[in-house]
Amino acid sequence: xxxxxxxxxxxxxxxxxxxxxxxxxNRAALAGLIVLLLIALMGFIGPxxxxxxxxxxxxxxxxxxxxxxxxGADYLGRDVLAGILAGARVSLFIGISATFCxxxxxxxxxxxxxxxxxxxxxxxxxxxEFFQVLPPLLLxxxxxxLFSPSVLTVILSIGLVNWIGTARIVRAEFLRIKGEGYVLxxxxxxxxxxxxxxxxxxxxxxxxxxxxxxxxxGIAILFAAALSFLGLTDPNVMTWGLxxxxxxxxxxxxxxAVTFPGIAIFMTVLSVSLIGDGLxxxxxxxxxxx
Amino acid sequence: MNRGDGTTRRTLLKQVGLAAGGAVxxxxxxxxxxxxxxxxxGTLKIIHSKIVNLNPAIQSGIATMIPGAQIFAGLVEYDxxxxxxxxxxxAWEEAKDGLSYTFHLRKDATFHxxxxxxxxxxxxxxxxxxxxxPFGIAMFGGVDRVETADAHTAVIRLKHPVPSLLISTxxxxxxxxxxxxxxxxxxxxxxxxxxxxxxxxxxxKAYNAAEYLILERNPHFFREGRPHLDELxxxxxxxxxxxxxxxxxxxxxxxxxxxQLQDIAVMAKQKTLQVSQKxxxxxxxxxxxxxxxRHPPLSDxxxxxxxxxAINKEFILKKLFxxxxxxxxxxxxxxxxxYYKNVxxxxxxxxxxxxxxxxxxxKRKSGGARFALTLDWNPEAGxxxxxxxxxxxxxxxxxxxxxxxxxxxxxxxxxxxxxxNWDFELTMDEVFNYPDPVIGVARSYISSNIKKxxxxxxxxxxxxxxxxxxxxxxxxxxxxxxxxxxxxxxQTLLAEELPVYWLNEIPYSTVYHRGxxxxxxxxWGAMGPFDQVxxxxxx
Numbered sequence: 035x036x037x038x039x040x041x042x043x044x045x046x047x048x049x050x051x052x053x054x055x056x057x058x059x060n061r062a063a064l065a066g067l068i069v070l071l072l073i074a075l076m077g078f079i080g081p082x083x084x085x086x087x088x089x090x091x092x093x094x095x096x097x098x099x100x101x102x103x104x105x106g107a108d109y110l111g112r113d114v115l116a117g118i119l120a121g122a123r124v125s126l127f128i129g130i131s132a133t134f135c136x137x138x139x140x141x142x143x144x145x146x147x148x149x150x151x152x153x154x155x156x157x158x159x160x161x162x163e164f165f166q167v168l169p170p171l172l173l174x175x176x177x178x179x180l181f182s183p184s185v186l187t188v189i190l191s192i193g194l195v196n197w198i199g200t201a202r203i204v205r206a207e208f209l210r211i212k213g214e215g216y217v218l219x220x221x222x223x224x225x226x227x228x229x230x231x232x233x234x235x236x237x238x239x240x241x242x243x244x245x246x247x248x249x250x251x252g253i254a255i256l257f258a259a260a261l262s263f264l265g266l267t268d269p270n271v272m273t274w275g276l277x278x279x280x281x282x283x284x285x286x287x288x289x290x291a292v293t294f295p296g297i298a299i300f301m302t303v304l305s306v307s308l309i310g311d312g313l314x315x316x317x318x319x320x321x322x323x324x
Numbered sequence: 325m326n327r328g329d330g331t332t333r334r335t336l337l338k339q340v341g342l343a344a345g346g347a348v349x350x351x352x353x354x355x356x357x358x359x360x361x362x363x364x365x366g367t368l369k370i371i372h373s374k375i376v377n378l379n380p381a382i383q384s385g386i387a388t389m390i391p392g393a394q395i396f397a398g399l400v401e402y403d404x405x406x407x408x409x410x411x412x413x414x415a416w417e418e419a420k421d422g423l424s425y426t427f428h429l430r431k432d433a434t435f436h437x438x439x440x441x442x443x444x445x446x447x448x449x450x451x452x453x454x455x456x457x458p459f460g461i462a463m464f465g466g467v468d469r470v471e472t473a474d475a476h477t478a479v480i481r482l483k484h485p486v487p488s489l490l491i492s493t494x495x496x497x498x499x500x501x502x503x504x505x506x507x508x509x510x511x512x513x514x515x516x517x518x519x520x521x522x523x524x525x526x527x528x529k530a531y532n533a534a535e536y537l538i539l540e541r542n543p544h545f546f547r548e549g550r551p552h553l554d555e556l557x558x559x560x561x562x563x564x565x566x567x568x569x570x571x572x573x574x575x576x577x578x579x580x581x582x583x584q585l586q587d588i589a590v591m592a593k594q595k596t597l598q599v600s601q602k603x604x605x606x607x608x609x610x611x612x613x614x615x616x617x618r619h620p621p622l623s624d625x626x627x628x629x630x631x632x633x634a635i636n637k638e639f640i641l642k643k644l645f646x647x648x649x650x651x652x653x654x655x656x657x658x659x660x661x662x663y664y665k666n667v668x669x670x671x672x673x674x675x676x677x678x679x680x681x682x683x684x685x686x687k688r689k690s691g692g693a694r695f696a697l698t699l700d701w702n703p704e705a706g707x708x709x710x711x712x713x714x715x716x717x718x719x720x721x722x723x724x725x726x727x728x729x730x731x732x733x734x735x736x737x738x739x740x741x742x743x744x745n746w747d748f749e750l751t752m753d754e755v756f757n758y759p760d761p762v763i764g765v766a767r768s769y770i771s772s773n774i775k776k777x778x779x780x781x782x783x784x785x786x787x788x789x790x791x792x793x794x795x796x797x798x799x800x801x802x803x804x805x806x807x808x809x810x811x812x813x814x815q816t817l818l819a820e821e822l823p824v825y826w827l828n829e830i831p832y833s834t835v836y837h838r839g840x841x842x843x844x845x846x847x848w849g850a851m852g853p854f855d856q857v858x859x860x861x862x863x
Contacts, residue, residue: 091719095643109643109712110719179734265703265711269730270718280715283586 063312077122086116106290135193140200148208207239241317252306396522398495422485488760525855552858580850603849608657608757609830632670652826664812667819694725786823
């Protein structure tokens with residue numbers, strides 16, 4: 035019973051509220067969170083407040099900011115602000131969905147490799163290394179090309195090429211945690227592998243997983259923008275990368291059609307990175323002030 | 325200079341801010357206006373795409389035809405005014421009944437291996453092209469046989485008059501290939517296809533599939549004193565931006581078939597570079613919106629006309645193509661000799677478009693839309709002609725209640741497979757006229773060329789016996805005026821029926837170093853021989 039009590043005391047989650055407090059004290063992270071929330075709000079409420087079809091010709095082609103469109107019009111006369119608002123929703127959706135795929139694949143691979151070790155670890159790590167040596171953007175481009183450009187293929191292609199980092203971190207956490215006393219205690223009490231993995235070790239590895247997953251959102255958004263820029267996306271769905279890619283030939287005539295979506299990508303990725311860094315500082319015991 | 329050229333050039337000058345207009349005109353002098361005392365020597369570095377075959381007798385396409393025109397000579401050579409001149413043939417006669425052509429060959433012409441060029445080689449070349457080239461049947465299907473009256477006289481006997489025959493003997497369409505080299509074994513696998521022997525001004529020196537092709541001066545070229553250049557280096561450059569940078573740095577000297585208008589505008593500002601839109605008349609490149617007319621609603625001509633009325637061509641020409649592209653009004657390019665301009669036009673008029681759609685029975689539904697169509701485009705890299713209008717149509721056609729779903733193809737083969745197998749509703753397409761309507765125009769409209777699986781056939785599925793008859797008659801009419809009248813009728817008819825809606829003539833440009841003289845700006849442009857080109861001022 036004493037061992038069990040120790041195990042309960044050390045179970046994860048107890049540091050979470052402290053972590054959140056530490057996160058709230060981090061001004062940069064907080065600023066990132068506010069900006070990201072604003073972007074999300076812009077994406078979801080923006081089209082209601084500013085109901086302009088991003089594909090419609092509503093202004094004079096190449097109109098500068100303020101001349102019929104708040105942020106100007108592109109080479110066709112499409113409203114740049116409407117594009118940014120529509121793109122916010124899609125970019126965040128792709129970023130979060132692709133990261134979800136990344137987290138699932140990375141967590142399953144890392145936890146099995148780390149927990150079981152031996153042959154399972156060897157095989158899974160060789161597979162991980164195989165993906166690691168492939169250029170991720172190139173692989174993503176190939177996948178989208180093979181399965182036709184669409185939002186779904188973009189999400190899956192990003193998820194399939196970016197899970198390596200997550201898998202390695204989860205594996206490392208499992209290797210570390212599986213030797214801890216409370217895990218040994220659970221095993222000694224006859225807990226099955228599934229319970230130990232999902233109910234005991236994984237919650238302990240959650241802080242690291244949250245940090246790496248948060249940072250992955252920024253990477254996924256950048257990947258999606260790069261693919262869209264290259265034309266590897268659904269051309270019927272407005273994204274920031276698509277806006278930049280389409281207006282690139284006219285950059286000297288309509289700098290605003292490229293710059294504003296670029297700023298949107300920059301601000302989103304920056305805010306996600308700040309949040310990720312803040313979570314890392316708040317949840318990583320090695321970075322806690324002593 | 326015709327009206328279209330003048331307009332285009334003025335706009336070009338305006339767009340790129342060129343001050344030295346006179347210098348532009350001087351640099352655009354066609355090759356036949358030779359400068360005095362050409363200088364010998366030097367290398368011309370040409371931006372090119374990868375080559376899979378160097379034998380234009382069996383392979384079409386820019387990649388093969390440009391170097392092919394340097395390696396192989398043809399019977400005749402055309403100038404900038406559609407006028408034929410002697411090349412391997414010193415003279416030729418057409419029979420009064422139009423059923424035979426007699427070509428008298430030069431007696432001093434030899435292949436690069438020293439063997440003489442004979443009438444036998446002419447016959448062999450024609451048969452090879454007829455049976456192996458993509459346009460072989462269109463060009464030479466009417467040829468019955470080639471007789472060799474003597475070693476240097478070839479008589480082409482025809483089954484019926486073939487008015488396009490003479491221009492089909494240009495070196496890129498009928499390269500004279502040596503029978504003793506290409507006549508052994510199956511021609512498609514002949515190793516000489518990538519190490520060719522011809523009789524043109526330059527001969528094969530080296531080839532690296534991934535990087536370059538080098539041709540060197542043919543010292544025994546039958547035109548004495550030519551060519552002036554020592555070498556031609558065809559460098560395989562990927563990406564239009566790389567090509568532009570290479571030209572601006574002076575690493576490369578000659579960039580034909582440049583199509584990225586924004587890049588061209590940047591290059592035209594360079595003091596060392598010259599830009600010309602001449603040299604593409606024999607290609608007649610058209611950019612159009614094709615309708616699959618097999619199924620409703622596009623089977624109704626009123627719907628096709630409504631779409632045409634909804635398109636603001638002026639916007640496409642002036643804004644999307646920076647004023648550098650010419651309007652295309654029908655199936656024959658404005659730069660072609662059979663172009664007829666007095667056909668039905670479709671000025672931008674949304675109200676008329678709406679009326680036509682209402683009359684066709686496609687009323688607006690509660691949401692405002694009448695119906696939706698998918699739109700494809702050729703995704704080939706560096707291709708603004710297709711992508712920009714596709715974007716425009718997606719934004720524009722909802723104004724008349726037609727929703728457009730863009731369907732991206734990840735690569736050219738995917739797009740070609742979809743279109744060739746009729747799996748499309750609308751598609752942007754680029755098709756070349758080539759120098760005669762028999763070769764490049766009729767194929768897109770005649771019902772006998774509705775061939776599933778064949779790209780750039782009559783993929784629209786358009787069928788009209790009147791059109792078939794007119795093309796057939798014009799294809800055999802040897803009187804130019806009568807032939808022109810027939811093509812005028814067919815252009816009128818097609819402009820009413822609209823199996824495709826022609827947007828513009830593709831504004832290809834040639835960018836070249838100002839130090840070069842006699843750059844070929846004939847109707848064939850870069851597909852003509854470079855034997856007169858020289859460096860008047862080193863790069």
